[in-house]
Amino acid sequence: MAPVPENRIRPVNEAPVVPNGGFVLYWMTAARRTERNFGLQRAVEWAVELKKPLVVLEALRCGYPWASDRLHRFIMDGMADNRARLKKKPVLYYPYLERSLGEGKGLLKALSDLACNVVTDDYPAFFLPRMLEAAGKLLPIRLEAVDSNGILPLAATDRVFLTAFSFRRFLQGELREHLRSVPTKDPLSRASVPPPPVLPRKLMTRWPPATEALLRGDAAGLGAFPIDHRVEPAAIRGGAKEASAALTRFLRHRIGRYAEEGSHPDSEVTSGLSPYLHFGHVSSHEVLARLTRYEKWSVRRLGVKATGGRSGWWRMSDGAERFLDQLITWRELGYNMCSKRTDYAEYDSLPEWAKETLGKHEKDPRPHIYSLDEFEAAHTHDPLWNAAQRQLLQEGRIQNYLRMIWGKKILEWSPSPREALEVMIELNDKYALDGRDPNSYSGIFWTLGRYDRPWAPERPIFGKIRYMSSRNTARKLRLRDYLERYSG
Ligand SMILES: Cc1cc2nc3c(=O)[nH]c(=O)nc-3n(C[C@H](O)[C@H](O)[C@H](O)COP(=O)(O)OP(=O)(O)OC[C@H]3O[C@@H](n4cnc5c(N)ncnc54)[C@H](O)[C@@H]3O)c2cc1C
Known part of the structure; x- marks a missing residue:
């Protein structure tokens, strides 16, 4: 397993790694998935190096802005998936759903008091940057944020790009190298880490891990959370499994028509992946890997000249080129802005x-x-x-x-x-x-x-x-x- 590239790792505080702690803690906040996840991969690296077990904490507060049945349902679907996948792995998965405002306060600190270090996801928008900074000050042990957001690491440039053209031209000069350093498909598949720890009963009683039934969450289950119940769950379900199915549908039935019909509301040929990308249920690395397999493509085919042109650089089909321009140029343009300017929403x-x-x-x-x-x-x-x-x-x-x-x-x-x-x-x-x-x-x-x-x-x-x-x-x-x- 190649190590996580250094420019994707950001120390959030200067506190030490505590080698005699009980485990390495991966605090999953934005890349809510078990595959092609640099954050999880980094946590596994630490667990192997320190010869310590791994605990994965995936929590959901109820006081985040716009918290609703719709958003909760989608995130909980992802947690149910992660739970099922991690059941067979040598880690302790700790899904936590806050039942009343502020109930979860103290959980991260209590876990980190027992841990060697904490690895978490870097994410440049919404309340997450503030939360991360506060955690960095609070935790007595090393907190690292790992950038699993896109194909281009956020730290690869200091520039803020003001047009898609200039960003695309930059990507055409830079991307080749980053296309080769991809996250491992399943970082836990061959990891030799000690068996999962048993956490203190007091901690588990105060912050009980979500049960399978609660994560499956029917209307009554959702009704108990102090969130906006008027925004009802959407018909589409969240989670890595659903994301993968949406990607399969797109590659099998839609991508061939994407370039010509992408704009027509009656055609429905776009991927529908944006919610899954947003919650980290799928990575753009996975989408790109599946697309390149479908196109029987390899990096050697890339164009050489960085012209900034919308097509011709990837040397793929028209639909694939158009799609990649959305998935990489347009999507990562937004990440570039948010990671460099705190006033992005003003x-x-x-x-x-x-x-x-x-x-x-x-x-x-x-x-x-x-x-x-x-x-x-x-x-x-x-x-x-x-x-x-x-x-x-x-x-x-x-x-x-x-x-x-x-x-x-x-x-x-x-x-x-x-x-x-x-x-x-x-x-x-x-x-x-x-x-x-x-x-x-x-x-x-x-x-x-x-x-x-x-x-x-x-x-x-x-x-x-x-x-x-x-x-x-x-x-x-x-x-x-x-x-x-x-x-x-
Ligand atoms: C007013 C307005 C609000 C928007 N709000 C959001 C939002 O909240 N979240 C969001 O992800 N996108 C937003 N977009 C961008 C775009 O509309 C959606 O990304 C796209 O509709 C998602 O559908 P899809 O996954 O089927 O896209 P596809 O066409 O299949 O594209 C694949 C992926 O590329 C990215 N992408 C596609 N179009 C754009 C774009 N124009 N800008 C940036 N990335 C893009 C998305 O991640 C998308 O999932 C907004 C656009 C407008 C004009």
Whole structure:
């Protein structure tokens, strides 16, 4: 097993590793999976080196922003999967579900008082960076954060990329090396670590590990958590198994049509992987490995020239090239921003030209103005917008192309761009399974000009921001079935 690359490991504190501790603790927070996970792999490396057992803590608080039945259900599905997979492995898997606000406080510290060191996941958005920093100060032993987020390590560059083109060109120069240092498929398969420890009864009684039945969680089980029960579970289930099935469906039936039909709501040819990528139930390394096998591709085929062009560099099929541009260029562009700028979700992080043009048109009369409640309830005059919002309410997702229209219209129908931003973040992060992700902020801020350029002609409200209309979308795309399905 090749070691985890050094530029993926970040010491969070300066506390020592305690060699006579009882075990190595892997605190799974963002890469919630057992395969192709650099964090777990690093924890295994430590366990082997220190000749200590391994404990994997996967916890779910109930006080995180937008906590709801929908998000809890999806995360718990992943925990049930991890539990089943780790049952056969030489580790102690400790799934913990907080039953009341603050009940979980103290668990990480109590475990770390018994451990040699702690390894956790690095993640650049939502509350996780703050949580990690606080843990670094709290823990008396070494805490390392491991970056398993994407194909390019976050530390591979200090630059913040302002366009997809410049990032793509950078990737085309850099990626070859990183495509060769991939996480091990199953870091526990041949690991020689001592048998799992027995944890003190007092600790297990105070913070009881979640049972299999609770993780399977029916409505009554979810009902007991102090979270938002009005946001109901989505039809799709979470976890590595479901992620793998979605990827298989995509490769078998959709990728061949992805380049031509990816934008058409009635075609449904995109992968649907974003919730699984968001919760770490699948890694982009796994997606890439499966795709390259399907394409019978190897790194030797890569293009040499870094032109920044959207196609031709991978030398794969059209669908695969288009898909990789989303999965790697666009997805990791958002991670790049969040890992370098703490203001990634603030209005003032927009490019100057965008703020200037939006400011100039801030007082323009709006044809319609809706409140957050009206947007949320899909009560606008526009059937296409309402359909997209209903899909979000019911399924926790919006079809790719319509998600852009959805954001653009919130800008058009809000009293100001700042209020539009607040509405987009609130609705996206509350209802979308893939929300609260670096790409939530890429997508939302893109509708306001991030990663884009000024467009002519200058228009009311939008100024030089790219304009999109529902009428043009309805003309260009096949969406009859979509409108019918989400007609309300
Ligand atoms: C207003 C708005 C809000 C958005 N909010 C989110 C969000 O909360 N979470 C999120 O993951 N994406 C978000 N996006 C980006 C994009 O809409 C979704 O990633 C995509 O629709 C997910 O569907 P899929 O998995 O079927 O994508 P596929 O087309 O199958 O693409 C594969 C993967 O590539 C990545 N990807 C695809 N398109 C984009 C994109 N435009 N930007 C960045 N990464 C991309 C995703 O990880 C996706 O799963 C948003 C876009 C807009 C315009």
